[in-house]
Amino acid sequence: MYFEAEIKGRKYKVDVTEGRAAWKVSLQEEGKDWTHYDISKNDYKFAEEYVSFLFEGKSYLIDVIGQDTEYTVFARNSFRTIKIFNDEMLLHESLKKGSGFGGDEELKAGMPGKIIEIFAKKGDIVKANKPLLIMEAMKMENEMRASRDVKIKEILVKQGDSVETGAVMIKFEEPV
Amino acid sequence: MYFEAEIKGRKYKVDVTEGRAAWKVSLQEEGKDWTHYDISKNDYKFAEEYVSFLFEGKSYLIDVIGQDTEYTVFARNSFRTIKIFNDEMLLHESLKKGSGFGGDEELKAGMPGKIIEIFAKKGDIVKANKPLLIMEAMKMENEMRASRDVKIKEILVKQGDSVETGAVMIKFEEPV
Amino acid sequence: MQKPFNKILIANRGEIAIRIIRACRELGIISVAVFSDADRDSLHVFLADEAYHIGPSPSKESYLNYRKILEVAKTAGADAVHPGYGFLSENTTFAKACVDAGINFIGPTPENIDAMGDKISSKLLMKKAGVPTVPGSDGGVETVEEALSIAERIGLPIIIKATAGGGGKGMRVVRKMDELESAYRACRSEGQNYFANPTVYIEKFVNDPKHIEIQVFGDKHHNHVHLFERECSVQRRNQKIIEECPSPSVPNEVRLKMGAAAVRAAKQINYVGAGTIEFIFDNKTKEFYFMEMNTRLQVEHPITEIVCGFDLVKEQIFVASGRPLSFKQEDIHQKGHAIEARICAEDPVTYKPSPGVIRACRHPQGPGLRVDSYAYPGYEVPIFYDPMIAKVITFGETREEAIDRMQRALTEFVLTGIKTNIVLHKTILDHPKFRDGSYTTQFIEKNFEVIEPLLFKEIDDPMFLIAAAITAYNDRKSKDVRQLNITSNWKRTGRKLQLRT
């Protein structure tokens, strides 16, 4: 099965084949050669809560969370969020414009919370790293700043609103 | 729903009714009066791994394991094994002869193990508390003794056999 | 030994509620938990002997609703209440209400709380007691203009604090004049929102200081002792995340001076129970200044319990029941070294809270280790309360052993489903400035701006990619499997129907 994956901004081509006793996984980082891994199913073992992954002589206790296009892999108190697209999805992607998976035309809520204050209005130009709004969650006020110079296209929340994870709060114009 | 239950040899009639927000459970120990309990569903709460049961002002963290006719309830490092029969089963029971649910016409393996030695043969009469066989499990030799005076009807295992949990090893004649 | 109380209600939640439940159980005292809507499945409810619902999820309507809590205490027949830390622990009204209701409040007297509750008057009190204090506005600052003029007088950097604030809330450091106004307003608004009091004051901000605090204890017989120091300089967003005991930076003669000053402070207000005097510590001059007193048990009390060898919560209970302190100053010694890491449900890079459902959860175990946690698999960390879900405390013969042990403990701590700061802790523990003990309260701010590479160096990507790829493969496959099941079910049902006809 063919996938395209992105981890920390780096893109990979991925191929997975399932055998009776082993997995064959091949990885190719953009501009590099393919690397092939043979993983015995007894080395990638589902143990109730976790996966015990014996990989290149090391023992990892891992947990993989997510679905569709985004997976977070936990291992040894570290984690990676990996975007992964199968053939179908790649099709949809290609239809969407915008600079790659990482593209960011909006400000989303990273967690459930409450809007305390909004510093910008429609049409404003906000310089990179300047505050857009303050959101309260878990009794802390979190200042959300612009990741780049942005022009406000639309503001979908107002002071006092409660927002859920992933809710779009502000839309920006395309980068100029 | 009507049940009959047995706990530590004592028999109970049990009636369970489910409401939208609460359980109604009634218990009657043999020869005693009915006691009625109203249990709010928020007081009998499934919390992932356990059930948190707030009962008569006390907080119990419990786990119930089993199915069909036998349930083991764990709470505060203590546990009870409870035999419980719904209408259907009671019918079947009534067809079987033998002294009630607890009746014991055979020696079963309490755990998986290996038969080390057998002391009796078909037709033997073995006095209560005398050894019937030695079974090895978890590196210990466990001597199985007769719970009452028994006459051996049939021996279904031989020295060196490996047995699974619940396997019948020896059948006894009806008590005289 | 006769029981100090029969039944104690714990007016708190999470790990500290559990800490107190344990002390009660070991003393044969019945423990009563209280819980909000969001906390029906919280571990403190499971572990207590009894548990009662007290209201909706927001703290204001549950854990801060002292009338409701008092009512429950009476219904349950509790003869004492332990407030833990935060929530009602420093609320005079509650303390008074308990006393009036004939229920013992396990903590300082209302007078003690009042005396130290206001940062401004407490500072004056401390001056009187001969405890060194920091230059600043000797009172509330009512206007931006006033704030500006004070800033000019004592010079930048300054720190603005809400008089009623605490725990990093209503607190801002100002290093540039043009930051002052927004910081001033922010503090006032947070003070208003969280503590119903907008008053703020200003102090000279000792540049690059350490945070050293002294544990004190008093009883109802005018006995006061100190249990030496804790260093709590590792902070993010002005909140402690790693504490250690003893401090690697306090010379013994200074340690004794600080202890003596802390005892003077406690005697000045005839303090009862467990309390902490926080000092700003200048690591160059080894000068120390009174910052504030916390009139309650601290989150980080375990490192003192381990190094001094006493159970501070049991001692609180005994003292509240009227017993004299079970130890004298000369019985108290530091032995070995202890470190605490606060494990929070938050993004280790942005420090943003990351509430959600915990999946796998296996706590560290083994030698030289203590864990106070309320996490369990399947537990949903609510968004309403503090993001700290566990404390990992390690100890050893030496500081080095305690640190190595903490690294070991965190490596074996499995906690998935939510983001945590475990990996941040591991990075801190490996940092040369932490290893050599020279770190200050600005340690994280200064050294962890670009933290990601540090955090994620441990393992390379292929392992992660392979795991994600195999999972994606299985997810895709399982969809087809579901299709299959439906058809086969259909077949089975089909057969059933035939049989019926």
Added chain:
Amino acid sequence: MQKPFNKILIANRGEIAIRIIRACRELGIISVAVFSDADRDSLHVFLADEAYHIGPSPSKESYLNYRKILEVAKTAGADAVHPGYGFLSENTTFAKACVDAGINFIGPTPENIDAMGDKISSKLLMKKAGVPTVPGSDGGVETVEEALSIAERIGLPIIIKATAGGGGKGMRVVRKMDELESAYRACRSEGQNYFANPTVYIEKFVNDPKHIEIQVFGDKHHNHVHLFERECSVQRRNQKIIEECPSPSVPNEVRLKMGAAAVRAAKQINYVGAGTIEFIFDNKTKEFYFMEMNTRLQVEHPITEIVCGFDLVKEQIFVASGRPLSFKQEDIHQKGHAIEARICAEDPVTYKPSPGVIRACRHPQGPGLRVDSYAYPGYEVPIFYDPMIAKVITFGETREEAIDRMQRALTEFVLTGIKTNIVLHKTILDHPKFRDGSYTTQFIEKNFEVIEPLLFKEIDDPMFLIAAAITAYNDRKSKDVRQLNITSNWKRTGRKLQLRT
């Protein structure tokens, strides 16, 4: 500090393998786990840095297969092997093979093991060293007749022991002459089956004794010290289940005498590493007799680690690398009190092993507590190995606090799906004979014949009945629900088909 070794292979499983992995990780040493078929999902495999398969489930073909283990050690590039306890820990052949392969064996010398491996010759050695010993057959007993005559000479009760035996296997007490023959045969057969040696010997059975043992330590520079005693008299089937340190029954002068005798024993054979001298202790006369020496780390080592304040596993590693002992006799003191409870997968009434799948599992946490466990939710306890799955160790300022704390810890230990002896431990801890410390090795035998009522007094039946009834109700209901699903699936599929056509 330079690392004593680079990589250590741990030739063991379960909690002790994990204990050693932790010591390695804290010292920056890479840990290598080995596992049998049954142990692919065992926690020691998850926690180690590296893990290798060594064979089928039965010990003989995996954890006792020293050739395979040595081969793995070479492949993995380990420069040392730690055998833990049991399995190959007292196997001279293995110890020699390691040395020959240039791999450091973390334990005593082969000569040490041989000297103490045979209970008969070791007894003579100890006589020579001036260590008190018990009257009995000064050698193997080859016939039942011989056994009978010895029994008549030294008088009943006697104990028959397989020369090569240990851990309660190949051991029988005889109180009536007519029990002697079957006991004699049983010991020989167990000796043959487990230790490939049917030889047995006979000793006077000190009536109603205590089991007191002394921890000793030696290095490669002829230094030998003792770390005081442990009392291990709480036993079932001749296996320890609760140990404490210090013993409530040993007066200090006797304690010092026993320590001195133990050091003489260690010096007699120039012992290297951690070892334990087990004594039979007569609580009336306070006399003690040498029983045997265990030339390895003990299950119960943690209570000594806590009370004396040293990490014995790290010390083993340092000593094996050639370092002199890090402590002298005068540095070693007992502080506070520690208790260990062995949690076994067994029926608390019949003591029969209860292997199976663990469902819920939450270990105790909090102050004064150490847990060494390899249980986790969903783990299947295999039938092939020892039923001990966890050790709970508590400590406190006093014996009373340690006991109360153990009760607290066991109360919060949630472990379901299999039967465990947790409730047995709780009953023991509450028993007056345990509380007053007068208990002996026959404590359980004598006081727990009819244990059920004691065990189950804690909660009355209705709570259990209601829980079972609600579950039975839901099970019954869910069957109907399943029916429903099938039909609705059928409907859905039906629709699908229509769409297709």
